[in-house]
Amino acid sequence: MNERIAAIERRVVACRRCPELRAYCSEIARIKRREYRDQTYWGKPVPAFGDPAARVLVVGLAPGAHGSNRTGRMFTGDASGVWLYRALHRAGFASQAEQRDRDDGMRLDDMLICAALRCAPPGNKPSPQQLRNCSSYLEEELAALGRLRVVIGLGAIGTRAAATALRAAGYLFAAPLQFGHLAEAEARRAVEPQRVTLLASYHPSRQNTNTGVLTEGMLDSVFEHTRLLLAQQG
Numbered sequence: 174m175n176e177r178i179a180a181i182e183r184r185v186v187a188c189r190r191c192p193e194l195r196a197y198c199s200e201i202a203r204i205k206r207r208e209y210r211d212q213t214y215w216g217k218p219v220p221a222f223g224d225p226a227a228r229v230l231v232v233g234l235a236p237g238a239h240g241s242n243r244t245g246r247m248f249t250g251d252a253s254g255v256w257l258y259r260a261l262h263r264a265g266f267a268s269q270a271e272q273r274d275r276d277d278g279m280r281l282d283d284m285l286i287c288a289a290l291r292c293a294p295p296g297n298k299p300s301p302q303q304l305r306n307c308s309s310y311l312e313e314e315l316a317a318l319g320r321l322r323v324v325i326g327l328g329a330i331g332t333r334a335a336a337t338a339l340r341a342a343g344y345l346f347a348a349p350l351q352f353g354h355l356a357e358a359e360a361r362r363a364v365e366p367q368r369v370t371l372l373a374s375y376h377p378s379r380q381n382t383n384t385g386v387l388t389e390g391m392l393d394s395v396f397e398h399t400r401l402l403l404a405q406q407g
């Protein structure tokens with residue numbers, strides 16, 4: 174077990190860096206959505222989920238107010254998670270296609286999922302300061318994943334957060350990444366021969382999936398390409 178990852182996630186859950194977000198998430202957990210009124214909301218910062226020895230790190234935007242803020246697990250309990258875990262299951266990264274809550278038996282193999290922001294923000298729009306407040310957790314996770322080979326940014330914010338964290342961790346990009354679906358950029362540390370590939374994807378939000386900006390085939394292509402990169406890098 175990666176004790177460094179476990180320690181990071183304990184600090185995430187206990188985080189109080191953004192009092193306004195803690196108040197918002199607690200209020201959402203108290204009021205609830207009608208369809209979830211009989212459930213107990215998590216209402217705290219959401220830790221990363223998955224394999225602590227992963228070679229692949231997925232960076233999303235933020236927990237959904239009635240998704241991860243309710244279930245306490247990344248991309249669980251909302252439409253984005255439905256799309257993401259189905260794709261991960263098809264690609265062999267997830268043990269099952271259906272996601273429900275923290276106790277549904279879902280397991281990830283060779284992948285850890287986190288987000289640029291660990292608390293649900295109002296309107297799903299984090300402020301630059303909130304993202305800065307949260308950024309060290311992602312940096313620590315990058316440093317703790319000793320076998321890391323691929324970082325996937327879901328959406329522009331997740332991709333920018335991933336690129337910023339890689340630079341903070343000492344990685345240098347041969348060329349800047351221009352966000353776009355399946356855009357990629359290679360990053361290396363000067364003291365290490367191993368490279369990490371940053372791969373961008375449109376976010377599986379309803380705004381994208383309902384309008385056809387992101388299709389299931391497009392999302393599948395992200396994880397198919399990830400498998401190819403892993404095979405190439407070893």
